[in-house]
Amino acid sequence: MNVIVGKPLTRVDGRAKVTGGAQYAADFNQPGQLYAVIVSATVGLGRVSEIRSANIEAMPGVAAVITHSNAPKLPYLLHKGVIDPAVGERLHVLQDDAVRFFGQPVAIVVADSLDHAEHAAAALRIIYDARRPVVDHADPDVARIIPDAAGADRSRGDADAAVAEAAVTVDEHYDMARENHNPMEPHATIAAWNGDRLTLWSKSQFLMNEQAEIAAIFGLPAESVEVICPFIGGAFGTSLRTWPHVTLAALAAKHVQRPVKLVLTRKQMFFTTGHRPRSLQRVALGATQEGKLTGVIHEGTGETSRYEQFTEALTAVTDYLYSCPNVRTQYRLAPLDTGTPNHMRGPGEASGIFALESALDELSYKLGIDPIELRRRNEPQIDEAENKPFSSRSLIHCYELGAERFGWSRKTPEPRSMRDGRLLIGMGTATATYPAFHAPSNARVRLLADGTAEVEAAASDMGPGTYTSMTQVAAEFLGLQPAQVRFRLGTTDFPPTPSHGGSWTMTSVGSAIRAACLEAQFQAAKRAIADNGSPVFGASIDTIEWAEGRLRRRADASAGLSYQEILAKTGDPIEAEGSAQRDPEAAERYSMHSFGAVFAEVSIDPDVGTIRVRRLVGAYGIGRVVNPLLARSQCTGGMIGGMGMALMERTVLDARDGRPVNAHMADYLMPVNLDAPEMEALFVDEIDPHVNPLGVKGLGEIALVGTAPAIANAVFHATGKRVRTQPIKIEDILTA
Numbered sequence: 001m002n003v004i005v006g007k008p009l010t011r012v013d014g015r016a017k018v019t020g021g022a023q024y025a026a027d028f029n030q031p032g033q034l035y036a037v038i039v040s041a042t043v044g045l046g047r048v049s050e051i052r053s054a055n056i057e058a059m060p061g062v063a064a065v066i067t068h069s070n071a072p073k074l075p076y077l078l079h080k081g082v083i084d085p086a087v088g089e090r091l092h093v094l095q096d097d098a099v100r101f102f103g104q105p106v107a108i109v110v111a112d113s114l115d116h117a118e119h120a121a122a123a124l125r126i127i128y129d130a131r132r133p134v135v136d137h138a139d140p141d142v143a144r145i146i147p148d149a150a151g152a153d154r155s156r157g158d159a160d161a162a163v164a165e166a167a168v169t170v171d172e173h174y175d176m177a178r179e180n181h182n183p184m185e186p187h188a189t190i191a192a193w194n195g196d197r198l199t200l201w202s203k204s205q206f207l208m209n210e211q212a213e214i215a216a217i218f219g220l221p222a223e224s225v226e227v228i229c230p231f232i233g234g235a236f237g238t239s240l241r242t243w244p245h246v247t248l249a250a251l252a253a254k255h256v257q258r259p260v261k262l263v264l265t266r267k268q269m270f271f272t273t274g275h276r277p278r279s280l281q282r283v284a285l286g287a288t289q290e291g292k293l294t295g296v297i298h299e300g301t302g303e304t305s306r307y308e309q310f311t312e313a314l315t316a317v318t319d320y321l322y323s324c325p326n327v328r329t330q331y332r333l334a335p336l337d338t339g340t341p342n343h344m345r346g347p348g349e350a351s352g353i354f355a356l357e358s359a360l361d362e363l364s365y366k367l368g369i370d371p372i373e374l375r376r377r378n379e380p381q382i383d384e385a386e387n388k389p390f391s392s393r394s395l396i397h398c399y400e401l402g403a404e405r406f407g408w409s410r411k412t413p414e415p416r417s418m419r420d421g422r423l424l425i426g427m428g429t430a431t432a433t434y435p436a437f438h439a440p441s442n443a444r445v446r447l448l449a450d451g452t453a454e455v456e457a458a459a460s461d462m463g464p465g466t467y468t469s470m471t472q473v474a475a476e477f478l479g480l481q482p483a484q485v486r487f488r489l490g491t492t493d494f495p496p497t498p499s500h501g502g503s504w505t506m507t508s509v510g511s512a513i514r515a516a517c518l519e520a521q522f523q524a525a526k527r528a529i530a531d532n533g534s535p536v537f538g539a540s541i542d543t544i545e546w547a548e549g550r551l552r553r554r555a556d557a558s559a560g561l562s563y564q565e566i567l568a569k570t571g572d573p574i575e576a577e578g579s580a581q582r583d584p585e586a587a588e589r590y591s592m593h594s595f596g597a598v599f600a601e602v603s604i605d606p607d608v609g610t611i612r613v614r615r616l617v618g619a620y621g622i623g624r625v626v627n628p629l630l631a632r633s634q635c636t637g638g639m640i641g642g643m644g645m646a647l648m649e650r651t652v653l654d655a656r657d658g659r660p661v662n663a664h665m666a667d668y669l670m671p672v673n674l675d676a677p678e679m680e681a682l683f684v685d686e687i688d689p690h691v692n693p694l695g696v697k698g699l700g701e702i703a704l705v706g707t708a709p710a711i712a713n714a715v716f717h718a719t720g721k722r723v724r725t726q727p728i729k730i731e732d733i734l735t736a
């Protein structure tokens with residue numbers, strides 16, 4: 001077999017991206033389109049009592065002002081995609097006068113230009129009957145804490161007794177800030193109706209869900225809605241759900257009977273497109289003097305909205321990460337007057353592991369045991385929560401590889417013991433982990449008469465390089481060169497796939513492409529066998545084989561037949577569909593996760609408390625690496641995200657009205673190129689025959705997970721200050 005998977009192929013869409021040829025949602029301008037601007041509520045709770053729109057409709061270029069009082073009542077049929085919270089009901093936009101959170105859409109203005117629409121939207125007067133919202137889950141007015149969210153609570157042994165009786169304990173609280181995804185590309189939708197058929201050019205990580213959701217809202221069959229999204233300029237989870245602006249674009253286009261373009265402002269991306277919820281957590285560890293964990297307690301409360309229960313994997317990693325007979329995890333939700341949060345890269349895992357890995361680091365100092373040695377002493381033989389073996393687990397190998405490359409042995413154990421001139425130097429490490437998901441997916445392969453192949457799936461590519469990696473998978477299984485394969489994604493007309501999230505695009509769509517390729521080869525072989533002019537004419541299927549994309553009889557040394565030769569007779573292409581899902585038996589038998597070890601070095605100015613991350617090294621066991629260039633890029637991007645979590649990112653709400661006070665790029669801090677440290681991503685050779693036939697576990701989110709605690713642990717090593725809130729701020733370092 002020619003080996004394409006595993007090669008550092010450069011991005012097949014790289015040229016299109018750097019030359020501007022790649023089209024993003026807002027680039028698909030339609031003839032005759034109008035421009036819509038959302039008017040966002042300026043109070044945090046209450047109702048719209050009056051809308052003064054009469055003079056607005058007469059303003060230059062204005063085509064419509066749509067509010068709850070003149071918007072059509074939409075069917076809003078029941079639709080729960082896998083991405084929607086199981087409990088609660090989505091926001092029904094412009095269907096009543098209620099204001100549930102600050103920034104909720106309360107009107108939409110449509111005009112012949114963006115300027116006219118913005119001008120009119122700014123002039124629209126809306127009078128509210130407002131009340132004080134509850135937006136902080138430390139607020140005593142939080143309605144009711146929801147226990148055992150998502151049925152995630154688990155317990156084995158008696159963790160509370162074990163911690164109480166332990167020789168050495170750590171028992172601390174952690175506070176992770178609310179974050180917003182802030183991709184470069186804003187949410188955007190262009191909607192165009194043709195009779196009862198709707199086309200949406202829309203930024204989406206989940207085309208099939210967007211199609212189903214919008215169809216349900218407008219009471220249409222799904223086939224009447226087409227969603228197109230060939231490129232995404234970053235998303236990190238914010239485009240997994242279909243948010244109200246998509247409905248508004250379609251509603252406005254129907255109202256004015258013209259195509260309508262709607263692009264959210266940066267500020268609006270802090271209102272209605274999800275966020276990483278703030279979480280408050282407690283981790284308590286009990287251990288022997290030798291560093292063997294005897295009890296682990298992890299309690300966490302995440303925020304959600306009042307109208308939906310968004311849940312994430314906040315405490316899930318604690319169940320399986322280390323060996324311990326007594327473990328109790330508890331996950332609760334605090335409903336607030338905000339929009340519903342949603343998945344943001346490493347959703348739950350990244351926040352939860354911060355608490356666990358900070359506590360474990362703290363324990364290592366209490367015990368005087370090196371943090372890597374401490375993890376070695378608690379390395380489980382199996383997943384003790386599920387009571388089954390891991391399909392593969394390379395955590396200790398990752399620690400060894402990472403430590404070697406990072407130079408961990410140069411670390412002196414005492415806090416504040418390393419300096420570079422007047423700067424304090426700190427080294428820290430933490431575990432990374434993420435589930436190896438695999439969702440049912442489909443794909444289609446078309447072998448063309450010229451010997452090339454077209455491959456199609458309704459997937460998205462938000463940046464990981466899906467165009468490239470899927471091209472490699474198809475080339476490998478068809479025995480073609482990557483240049484002979486054209487992979488297309490980004491429309492609901494292609495075979496359905498799961499969401500482009502959960503780090504499962506390669507496991508799911510890649511496996512489906514493999515299946516489709518094998519089916520196409522089977523069809524090609526059948527055609528060749530049936531062709532009386534072919535050298536394999538009449539052969540039985542088990543006496544032939546494919547090698548380098550050529551068909552021949554087994555043990556025949558000749559070159560064999562190419563696809564081109566097989567198709568030459570009729571010229572008809574061969575089209576094959578493939579689908580794949582996880583082998584249920586393997587899923588039953590094995591616990592499937594990726595593991596990694598992250599190392600951070602920081603330098604801190606002791607006088608002014610500024611923290612610089614100097615180096616990050618991540619070592620990962622993710623099964624087979626499809627493309628080391630793309631994999632490295634995924635990991636360094638994720639590490640930068642983790643750095644943002646550790647030191648910068650925080651959405652601050654004004655307690656009086658729920659307004660995000662830093663809803664702009666000047667005050668919502670994120671790492672920029674100048675902040676980027678020296679970064680290395682290493683991959684252990686890991687063969688996992690159980691996860692899927694490709695042997696891939698998926699890559700993306702694990703690279704954010706573990707980075708923030710590695711940095712916080714390095715900050716402690718540098719300063720002796722244990723900061724248990726994220727992000728770590730200068731004042732946390734300076735105050736005693």
Ligand code: MOS
Pocket residue numbers: 205235236237238240343344345346347500501502503
């Ligand atoms: Mo990711 S949070 O599944 O886009």
